[in-house]
Amino acid sequence: MSVKKKKGLLGTLYANRVAYVYIAPFFILFAVFNLFPMIAGFALSFFRWDGLGPMHFIQFDNYVNLFQDVLFWKALKNTLFIGIIAHIPILLGGLVLAYILNSKLVKGQNIFKTIYFMPMVTSSVAISIIFMNLFGNNYGLINWFLSLFGEKPINWLGGDGSLIKVAVIVMFAWKWIGWNMVIYLAGMQGISNDIYEAAEIDGANHVQIVFRILIPLLKPIILFTLIQSTIGMFNLFTEPFILTNSSWGGGTNNGGLTLMIYLLSKAPQGGNAYGYASAVAYIITMMIVVISIVLNKVTADKDEPKKRKGRR
């Protein structure tokens, strides 16, 4: 770069110094605390390193070992199972509740909205502690309720460890349904009443209105909530961790082992396999990115403008 041009660059920087100073904090912090770790993590995933001693370059061994680890597959299976099943109530339930509240038939919209939204401001740890009790084996409210219908007590959190996923799904759905509902409702309220009226005049019934008008118009918003809860699914940690009494193995038979617990159990919490843990982190990231892209592609409409949002 020539001296003259450099001067010019400095000159421009100086002339716009206020703007650059205002935006600098983000770029500096991002570079230091996000970008650098991201790149370092990629590099680290090809090394064996205990965090202190020398680093050994081992090429793809971490990834190979990862895909051969039974526990990794178990964690992946658990995470996907919990995530996919839990999406049914939060998507459908959220839409149905929003549709009911948006119809002119019921009053008290704000009260219901507030109640459904309460879990979102509550600490996941506290929620897990409460649910741990509700799912209790010989004393929990849920087993008592089932016993009214002649069921034997079910060992949700113990047993062979498979039912702990049910408990996590219930908590996941309980927590996110209100959030989805509030977002969908905001989207529905942004749709002009004329559209509904026109549809009704044309003789459309509720099912047709929902599937032909509401869902297509809400697509961008539904996509947003889907991506958010997908990220939430891969980061699922607190609920199974607390329900299994802070077990890094995910409880009995690894029934509650999720990818996040698996990652943190390799390093820095349980073990010291920093290189291996970086490989796990990269695999999780890749899955989030791929799923987001697929969701975007699947829901993208060919014949409609992309940038439309429900509100504003």
Next chain:
Amino acid sequence: MKTLLLLLIAIAVVMVVISIVHPIGKKISLYVILIAIALIMLLPFYMMFVMSTLKTNEIYSFPPIVTFGTNLVENFKSMVDQVNMPRAFLNSCIVTFSYVILVLFFCSMGGYAFSVYEFPGKNVLFAILLGTMMIPATAGMIPWFIMMSRFGWVNDFKALIIPGCANAFGIFWMRQYCQNNVPKALMEAARIDGCSEWTIFFRIIAPILKPAYASLGIMNFVNQWNEFTQALIILRKEKLFTLPLLLRSMVSDRGTDYGAMMLASTCAVLPLLICFLCASKFFMDGLTAGAVKE
């Protein structure tokens, strides 16, 4: 399970039938659905309050006791013996408030700059900023932790406050708000009157941004107050525990004193819950603000 399913199906059939028969029936069915789900949402909270007033053996009784007991004071004493609740509360406050204040400061500055100033590279830099929102932070989690330990920030609140305090979403959100609400004429007028750029921002622009500060503040407050995973790997000393860490230490270490545990949960949850109930519309708008971006 069969009986339960049959019962649910029967209720559903009855509701469908009465909705078809009469408009009032439809209204009733919709209310039944809404109220049933509202009760399910409220039940865990109610049980938490109830159990924090019960003796441990009452909590373990079957059928479960669902009315308030008389053991609140005892549970409180037991909780105070076990854990340092005020300290955890203070820690949570320190972490959350300093984080939120820094977020509001840096994000409003950045968003304002992207909205009103013209400078070379603006579009590229903004595109980079948007791009960073697409990448999950998980990728760099392990080196991030190593970095924190090299900085000596393990067991230090700084690790929870500094790295995320100028975040892309906040800047994006503030930029949107500035574009819709900051009249450029106002800045011109202030400049002619001889205000420096800093004065314009702090004296003239910041007051206009109040509603945006509120939404962004609430969003970040709730998330940081309930933050668990990061806090778990960073804060390992008991005197540094935030409320979620304190709760988890009660479960894993002492796991048997349910009454005290429930009371501690109540103490951790109630302040934010009360704020939420007082200003629920505000909270819901703030927390779902991300959904209406672009």
